[in-house]
Amino acid sequence: MRHIPINKLHWRALLFPLCMVLYEFSCYIANDMILPGMLHVTQEFHASSAWVPTSMTTYLLGGASLQWLLGPLSDRIGRRPVMLTGVVWFVLMCCAALVAQSIEFFLVLRVLQGMGMCFIVAVGYAAIQEAFEETTAIKVMAMMANVALLAPLIGPLTGAAVMAVAPWRMVFVAIAGLAAIAGVGLFFTMPETAPKAKAAFSFKAVGHDYLAVLRNRRFMAGVAAISLASLPLLAWIGQSPVIIMEGAGLPSLTYGLWQLPVFGCLIAGNIVLATIAERFPIHRVIAGGGAVLGVGVFLAAALTWGFGFRGMAIGLGLYSFGLGLANAGLYRLTLFASDVGKGTVSAVLGLVMMGFYAIGVEVFKAIYVAAGTTWFAAAFIPLGIAFIFTLMWFMNWLPGQRKLPAA
Known part of the structure; x- marks a missing residue:
């Protein structure tokens, strides 16, 4: 049943x-x-x-x-x-x-x-x-x-x-x-x-389903938007211990305390999303969260020039709030952008994102080693621009874009 x-x-x-x-x-x-x-x-x-x-x-x-x-x-x-x-x-x-x-x-x-x-x-x-x-699924997530x-x-x-x-x-x-x-x-x-x-499990059928998902341009745009949106957070998680404890010479307790603005704002964004999900169309919530996210990465880069990792953490706090607002709805629309079984679609989504994150974190690490904290944060800017453009394409917001079928 x-x-x-x-x-x-x-x-x-x-x-x-x-x-x-x-x-x-x-x-x-x-x-x-x-x-x-x-x-x-x-x-x-x-x-x-x-x-x-x-x-x-x-x-x-x-x-x-x-x-x-x-x-x-x-x-x-x-x-x-x-x-x-x-x-x-x-x-x-x-x-x-x-x-x-x-x-x-x-x-x-x-x-x-x-x-x-x-x-x-x-x-x-x-x-x-x-x-x-x-709407209920977005609140639950x-x-x-x-x-x-x-x-x-x-x-x-x-x-x-x-x-x-x-x-x-x-x-x-x-x-x-x-x-x-x-x-x-x-x-x-x-x-x-x-x-x-409708059919028994076979690797041939699995391959056919994977190919159908990967050829879905709107789905792949959604995956790209989710990945671009989350990479600054993962770059911070991976590199902040080195930036704060080794680069700034501060103790582990200080490192832990400077995680609070980032993760606290992310939790706050999720709470706000759960509160307003039934009051506003999900497209408007994603638009608002995406705008806050974009401003946040620009602010993180700008504040790092004058205040070092502390300014970066403050800017990433605003970014994280926007991520919390937008991410669950964006994930939902991406998952349902393909008609293939949701287990297969979810697996593709997870695999592509994990590969993107693995490469992205290594790139950010290389930037930090080569150029330091300021340029590490500056790399958030092209990432934010790419996210905004990809999100607008996925959501069918670009001027003159042909209307896409509903997810």
Whole structure:
């Protein structure tokens, strides 16, 4: 029986997204909680501290490894069985940390644990979008984003607190317990939103679907707009520890405090979006958020010239507020710009964005190494211009542009 999208939020309707975001939170915090304990891991395994950042790299590698398969698979056999299998896999791989005896085995486990994130993007987000009507889905995604944003803020502190009283392996046991609670909740609350498959799974059919999505110019414009919009934030996340602690010689506490304007404004933007989503057409909300985002990146570049990283953080705060306003609606319209199964579309969206982010963060790192903080921030300007133009093309706002079919 085909699921009928929900158009009003009530406590029963919220149980499914709450369980989904609890699982999402457990996957994200699995990266952040172990960061304070990585030196303990390398010391126990008699390995060099150079392996410390490799833990994050391997985890993210796992997070990019299965999306191409899981989306199309969930289109054909259903979202529920694929999603629940992913939760069980993640719980087991976290528990496997109890038997790790070498740094090599530990890093293999990190890849296998990271695979748990694939189920969120390729299956979970698609199910959320299908379970709720457009405006309601945007509100739900905005609320979910706020919970996920807590992981990089509280993860390291929580991990340090756990390791103050227990070995580092207990961090993964705690994460496994959190994910298991989410899995039980999903078992009882997650609806089957995928339409019944008309054909059995085959790699030939999957390839045909992927090609159809990639040839959809409007969809690809939406993916480009989302990617361009988020890259300044990711560049800041990746480079700000070096800029603040190494470049400015400030302590880690100061580094943490200067994350608050950026992430706090992003959370505020999501809250405002959830509040006004039913009052204004989503196109107007995206337009307003996009305008604030564009002004924010220009302001971040300008203030860096006079005030260094502090000015950049203030400008990025305004940018983040605009990102919070625009991102959920833009994601929704992009996902529904293609008629292909939403699991496949979500997988393509995630894969293209992840590749764009990986390249973009490295480019920004190279700019910082070659030219310093000021030019690092100046690179936001062409990014903002490209975002505005791409958004206008996607939304059919360019003068003389032929009217596109509704998403």
